[in-house]
Amino acid sequence: MEIKIADINDKIKWNSYVKENKGSFFHLWEWGKFLNEYFGYKMFYLMAKEGEKTVGVLPLLEKPRSKTLISLPLADFAGIIADNLKVHSEILNYIQNNYTKKDFFIYSKEELKNVPNGIYQTNIYANFEMEINGNAEEMLIKVIPQKTRNMINKSNRADLTIKVADDLKLWEKYYRLYYANMLHLKSLPLPFTFFRELQNLWKDKVKLFLVLKEKIPVSGLVGLIFEDKFYIWGNASDKKFSNLGANNRVYFEAIKFACENDLRIVNLGNTKPQTSHFFFKKNWGAKEKNIYVISNKKNLNTESKSQKYIMSLFQFLPRFVLEILSKLIYKYY
Template sequence: MIKLLEPAQAERWDNYVMAAADGSFFHLAAWQQVIKRAFGHPTYYYYFEQDGQITGVLPLTHVKSLLFGNSLVSNAFCVYGGILASDDQSFKALQSQAQQLARDLGVDCLEMRNRHQAHPEWPHKELYVTFRKELDTDVEKNLNAIPRKQRAMVRAGIKAGLVSVIDDNVDRLYTAYSESVRNLGTPVFSKNYFRILKEVFGKSCEVLSVEHEGRLIASVMSFYFKDEVLPYYGGGVDAARDLKGNDFMYWEVMRRAVEKGCKVFDYGRSKIGTGSYRFKKHWGFEPEPLFYEIDLVAAKQIPEINPLNPKYQLFIAAWKKLPLPVSQWLGPWLAKDLG
C-alpha cells in the first residue's frame, strides 16, 4: 500500500533509508521540512508498506516556475534521489504513483536523480558526474594519495598559515559562498535556507571556515551520513585563490572526517568539462556518471535548465558584474526555482 509520509512516520522512513544500500542523505525525511520552509514548494513523500513494514520510499518535489519550467523532481535541491525499494513490486508501485502524480500536476517532466540507472526506458541527461572515494584510516596516507601537484597546493595553504574553524552559525559561510557563486554568474540561495539546513540536520550538518590571520578566506557546509562526508556548499573570497584557501579547506574537511571515522569522501556533482570537474580530478577522484532519468510528460525533449545552455550566457555575464549586496538580494528570488 502506498502512503504519504506523515511526521509521525519520519523515523520509520529514515530507518529504512539508513538500512538501504543506495540510501543517501538526500532521501532523508527532513528534506521535506527544509524544502517547504525555505522555498515553499509542494512535496510528496511516498512510501510503500507491506505487512506493516516499509519496503520503498520516494521523495518528490514540485517546482513550477514561469522562468524555469514545471517539473516533479526526486529530489529537488539535491544531487541524488529516486526510488529506494526492497523489491520489484514496491519499485513499480512507487514509479507508477510518481508518473500518475506528474500527469495530474501537468508537469513538463518527471526527473529521478539516480546514482545508478533505474529507468533504462527513459532518456537521461548525460551531463553530470559525481566524485566519490574511499578514505584511509590514516590521515597522512590520505594526504599522500592526493596527486603531487594538488598536494603541493594543500601544503602551500598550510605553509601560508591557514587554519580551519568549526562555526556554530552560517554567517561566514554565506559571506564566502554568496561571493563565490556571484563570481560564477549564479544566483545565490537565501541565507535563511542555510540556517534551516543547520537547524534541521543538527550535528549532521557542519560549517567549516578557513581563516588567515583572523580573516575569512573560505567556508563550506558539509553533510555527514552513515560513514560518509559530503562537502556540499562551499566558496571563497578573492584572497582564497592566492592563499590556496579552497584547496586547504577541502583537505581540512577530509582530515577532520577521517578523525571522525568517515570512510567515504563524496565530492559531489559536477558538470562534465567544467572547472569543478577538473578540480576534483586533480585530487585523484574518478568521475562516476549520474543517471538523471527523465519521464517526459508535457515536454517533447529534456529541458536544458543549466548554465551550459547558450541562451543563459548573457544573463550569466551580467550577473557576474552585479554588486555583491544586489546579488544577495535578487538571487534568492531566482534560486528558489532552480532546484
C-alpha cells in the same frame, strides 16, 4: 504492492528505510520538510509498501505553480531506493500514471538498465566519492595524487588559519565568499537565512570549515554528516588566494575531519564533466560516478533558465534586496 504519499506519521519508518538501505542525507524526511517550510515546496514523498513492510521510497518536491516534481532541489542526488527492480519500476509507473500533467526530474546515482517507454535518461553530472582508509596522513600519502598533495603542502606553508564554525559570525564570513562566487558565476545566491536555518536545524550534523589568511576568509566548505558519510554540499573561495592552495586546504580539512570522526566516505559532490571543478575533484583520487537525470521530458537540461535570466537583471542590486528576491525566485522558479 501499495504506493502512497507518505505523511508525517510515516517519518520514522521513512528514515529507518533510508538508513537501512544506504540512502543519503538528502533522502531523509527532514531535508524535504526543511525545503517545504523554508520555500513552500510541496512534498510528494512516495512510499511503496507490501503489507506493513516498506519496500521502496522516492522523495519528490514541487515548487508552487511549477507543475514539476524534482528529486531533489538543492541536492546533488536522491532518487528511488527500492528492495528490487520490480519495486523500482512500480514507483516509476506510479509517477507516470498519477502525475500525467506534471513533469518530473529524478537525480539518481543508479542507472536504469531498462528505460520504460516515455522515460528519458542521461548523465549530465559526475560525482566523486572518496573512501576513508586510515588517518589523514595516510590518506595524503597513499590516496591523494601528487599534484593535489603538493598544493596541500604549499597551503601548510602559507600561514593559513583553519576555523570550524561554531557561531553565526563565521557563517557570515563564509556567506560573503559564497555570495561573491555566485555573482561571478551569474548564478542566484541562496539567502543568508537559508544557511542560518540549515545550521540551526541540524547543528552537529552541519559543519562549516573556513580558511583565513590574516583574518580574511579565503576559502570555505559546508559539509553534511549522515551515518558514516560526509557530504561536501557547499564550497566557496577567493580566487586571488588560489595560488596558496586555500581551496585544497579546506577540502583536506574535511577529509581530516572524516578520518578523526570514524566516517567512511567523503562525497565531494557533483560537477559537470570537463570543467575546472571536475578536474579539481578528480585530482583527489576519489572514485568518479555518473549522476543520472531520469525524466518524462526529452530535454534533460535541468538548469533554470528563469533563474539565469532574472540573475542577469538583478545581479547589481544591493545584497539585502537580492536576498529578499532570491527566496521568492527559488520558491517559484
